Structure formats: structure tokens, C-alpha cells
Amino acid sequence: MNNNESSEERLRPLLLNLVVVLVVFILMASLVSYFYRSEPDLKKIAMSTLADNFAKSVVNAHWQWQAEGNPPRVLLVQYNAEGKEVNRSPIPMSHLGWPKATPDKHGCEQLWRAVLDVPMTVNNFHVIAEYYDGVHNSGDALESMCRYRLPTGPYFDYKIYTGKVLKTNV
Structure with missing residues (x-):
């Protein structure tokens, strides 16, 4: 015991x-x-901010295109928070007055660089540019778009012929 x-x-x-x-x-x-x-989901917040900046630059380019008499390209001037010019980038415009891209992945990548003037990365993740042909997908050319996405998660779309930026998943 x-x-x-x-x-x-x-x-x-x-x-x-x-x-x-x-x-x-x-x-x-x-x-x-x-x-x-x-x-907070930092990737989602960053993509949402980029989508907002993309939409703002697209609208600015459209108004500038109209003000200059519908030229084939406009020179988009970007400013920092203090109001100082930080960049000038030429943007090719469509006959409808919206920034255009050649109908492929590389055209969407070039459009990103021209409109945003930032690298295609978010929190060390590469932003993937994809082109979707509206005629092939839905039979409507106006549905053609560039999709900017991360490998997983958030993305936004740019409708090439209407100038709309759709924050679908951000």
C-alpha cells in the first residue's frame, strides 16, 4: 500500500x-x-483602393478626351497628395472615349501601367491581368473586359467599351 x-x-x-x-x-x-x-483582409482593402483609383483615372481620361476634341490618345497627369505632379502617361483611347486595351492579356497589363502607374503587385502578390472577349463569352462586344486579380481572392473588372470598373470581389 x-x-x-x-x-x-x-x-x-x-x-x-x-x-x-x-x-x-x-x-x-x-x-x-x-x-x-x-x-482586416489587407489584400481586399488594397485591391479595393486600386479599383477606386483605376475608376477615377478612367473617368479623368474620358473627360480629358472629350475636352480635347476626341484625340486617339490623352496624356494623363497624376498628382500626389500635396498637389505636385508625379507622372504623365499617354493613354490610348477608344472611339467611344474610354482607355482601350489590345484584346489580350498584355494589352490589359499595359492598360494597368498607363492608368495606374504602379507595379502589378499587392502585398508581394503579383496581380494577374486577364482579357475576356465579350463576343466569345456572351455575344456582346460591350461585355469585353480586363480582369485584374490576385492568385487567390479579390479582383475587379474593367469593361473596355463602357469604361465601367466593377468591384465584384473586393
Whole structure:
């Protein structure tokens, strides 16, 4: 009986330590899970901001195209927050007055660079440009668009013939 009591005495602190470790582990896992869920999705926020900037630049180019008498290209001037000029980029315009892209992936990439003048990356993820032919997909040329997306998650579309920027998944 004496051996039994001594083994129980040695086992009790071990069980107590195991329970303490389990409780600490469960609390840590709960805290990590809570903070992970409450953190904003930075990729989504960045793509939404880029979509807004893209839409603003597209509309600016359209108004400039109209003001200059419908030229085949306009020179879009971009300013920083202090009002200083930071870039000038020529943008080819369609006959409808919207920034145009050649009907392929590379045309969409060139359009991104001309309209936004920023690298095609978001939080170290490469932005993928894709071209969707409206005639092929829906039978309507006005549905042709460039889609700018991350490998997973958010994206936005630019309708080439109408100038609309659709923030579908941002």
C-alpha cells in the first residue's frame, strides 16, 4: 500500500502540470483564432483602393478626351497628395472615349501601367491581368473586359467599351 501511495503522490503533480499546459494551450489557440478573425483582409482593402483609383483615372481620361476634341490618345497627369505632379502617361483611347486595351492579356497589363502607374503587385502578390472577349463569352462586344486579380481572392473588372470598373470581389 505504501508503494501505491507514493506512486499516486508522484503522479499527481504530473497530472496537474499536464492540465495546466492544456489550459494554457487552449487559451493561446483561442486568442490566436480571435485575432486572426478580427484582422482586416489587407489584400481586399488594397485591391479595393486600386479599383477606386483605376475608376477615377478612367473617368479623368474620358473627360480629358472629350475636352480635347476626341484625340486617339490623352496624356494623363497624376498628382500626389500635396498637389505636385508625379507622372504623365499617354493613354490610348477608344472611339467611344474610354482607355482601350489590345484584346489580350498584355494589352490589359499595359492598360494597368498607363492608368495606374504602379507595379502589378499587392502585398508581394503579383496581380494577374486577364482579357475576356465579350463576343466569345456572351455575344456582346460591350461585355469585353480586363480582369485584374490576385492568385487567390479579390479582383475587379474593367469593361473596355463602357469604361465601367466593377468591384465584384473586393
